[in-house]
Amino acid sequence: MTLSTFDLRRARAETRAAAQVVHLNNAGASLMPIAVADALYAYLRREEFEGGYETAAAEQPALESFYTASARLLNAKSSEIAFIENATRAWDMVFYALPLGPGDRILTSHAEYGSNLIAYLQRARQCGVKIDVIPADSDGVLDLDCLQSMIDQHVKLISISHIPTGGGLINPAAEIGQIARQHGIPYLLDACQSIGQLPLDVDAIGCDLLSATGRKYLRGPRGTGLLYVAQPWISRLEPPLLDQHAAELTSPTSYQIRDDARRFENWECFFAGKAALGQAIDYALDWGLPEIADRVGDLANRLRASLRAIDGITITDQGRQQCGIVTFTDQRRSADEIQKAARAAGFNTSVSSGSGMFLDFSRRNISEVVRASVHYFNSEDEIDQFCAFIAATPE
Template identity: 45%
Template sequence: MLDEHVRRHTPGIDGRQVFLDSAGSSLPPQVVLDTVTGHLHREAEIGGYRAAAERAEDLDRVRTSVARLLNAAPGTISLTDSATRSWLDFVTAVDIRPGQRVLVTEVEYHSNAVQFLHRGIPFDVIPSDAGGTLDLAALDRMLDGDVALVSLVHVPTNSGLINPVREVVELAHARGALVLLDACQSAGQLVLDATELGVDGLTGTGRKWLRGPRGTGFLYVRPDIADRLHPATVDGHGAEWISERELRLHQDGRRFELWECDVATRLGLGAAVDYLLELGPHRVEDTVRERAQRLRSALDGLGGVTVRDPGRDRCGIVTFTVDGVAAHDVRTELSRHDIIVTTSTRRSAVIDMDRRGIDAVTRASPHYFVCDAEIDRAVAAVAEIAGSA
């Protein structure tokens, strides 16, 4: 358990609501709120350019903080406006030649999948094993010289499953394929060591488990493959115009960044990452897993409620259905009790939801600041809904 002080540092904890949607957009700690609003006030006083210049070193330190979180070098980090933007920056920079294809998991996220469809990039789906986890034996059979990239979702949007990473990387690299890890739902709740995992790219967002502002994200690129990537979009921040017909791409993470950004929220991302680093990522992971398992076990014991999380290794996302009650109605009824959850629907993970025959699930995601009494209150409310169905 983390200390009570994290609750005191969170303005959104008011004794009334039970917040179980950190997999959507979490409650920021006070330091993040102060950082963002403080910079906006400074922009209003002296203008955006001068305010940004005052914080130039702090902006550079945001990359350093993200790098510390991932056990990576600062030069491998690019700061973006979302996990999706980061993912797109990597995928569009990969040289996928005619005849090559991509492999995706059954839990591929819709924003990722639609890009392959939109761009006409062929992809095959790696099946899951009987427990719902990516089937490593099947992946081994599917890898050949025609696979350019494995798009690996670490934690899906619609369940608490955790996919293996290091094993996927070893198989893919042995066949010459790159691995891009979508860590949108794992960054901030699970310890991520990009160097140890060996992934070629890793993408994340600030607004979920990191407790940062919306409109923030980051991209990690393994240094050994950086020169093989060709950014689809560059400006005068990511490249230097050195003569009339010549440019030079920066050799660090700036090559994937654009000059224009929201400085206030980017500083807020740095504050959120620093807050997590101070708490300790291992401590946070242990607490989040414990919070989720307490909720999952309690829900599993309720009549008329089915926990829908597959896999053997599970994280802070807890999904469930209530017999005879639509997921959105469960969410609405819980909201009347000031219990904040969300839903995951078929459109967000078509392959996985169709395979499991589910249209929608209610998704609860307790962060480390959620206490026992709040989890018990949520369980009692779900029991009431199930009992009234």
């Protein structure tokens, strides 16, 4: 797809805020489209007027459609999907369920998300697992030959961020999946930044477990996320936390855990958000994920090329295949100063600091970068305006 064939007029008309602000913070939280925002407001209004339990009963079809939409998006089964309040907790629920012991090894990427790294370190401290970081090649991409050579009988998990939080890199998720399958090693994919931005097919990728958020490229509400657990893994993984939605008391001294992925859910949750996330997924599917990926990729390339031409700007994105996250530093100003000045001028961006990308940023001696993340509803004109703003000499 080329830039000219994308129906930008429709995308912007269906996004109320597109007329108000230049939103380049889609990797933080995107803007909800009208259909999603209105579904959320309608659900909340119904709760206000009818009561939360009564609304949940009446809205069962909308709540259930979250599972069917997620399954369609990922090429999974509805029974393999759980609704969880965010990507981190979704990831945690399976990570802490994996039976790991002293001497077991976790292989992870250098561009791993900070919270995941904290969880590895906690399990290393609690039960003696070893964390081994797979080196990056000269383009910053996870090195598949190194991954192959690092595998031995002690490797009990391959756990990778598909797209890191603070850079344009796309890791080769499917190639990693092939290696994981070849050796029968469980594969956990953090798809927080790739869901809604790239087509994701769990079968083609070969991951056993996948965590994701609703608020970023899927354009759902905050406080929503999802977890995919491949069928064979559901019964093998006992959730670290249970309630009476995840399990059922069968006698005063026994319980039975449910046999679908909802064993990882909480009974109480953001019901309105769940229904709205289902809408957001349907909305993304209606645009088509390949079309979204092309459009986002084109806009990000335009942004990178224009920024690169500005004196003092360094693009910090790595990778051979790149996504909608564009990161840079400016010799003249800190990332924080740029983000604040941009906000005042009507451009939403964010700052990625060392905590989210600890290993990668330390390795590259980066403390913080500006993150300008595009989505398909951004216009070429917005990209040009933002670059003109960045090029203007700071006072």
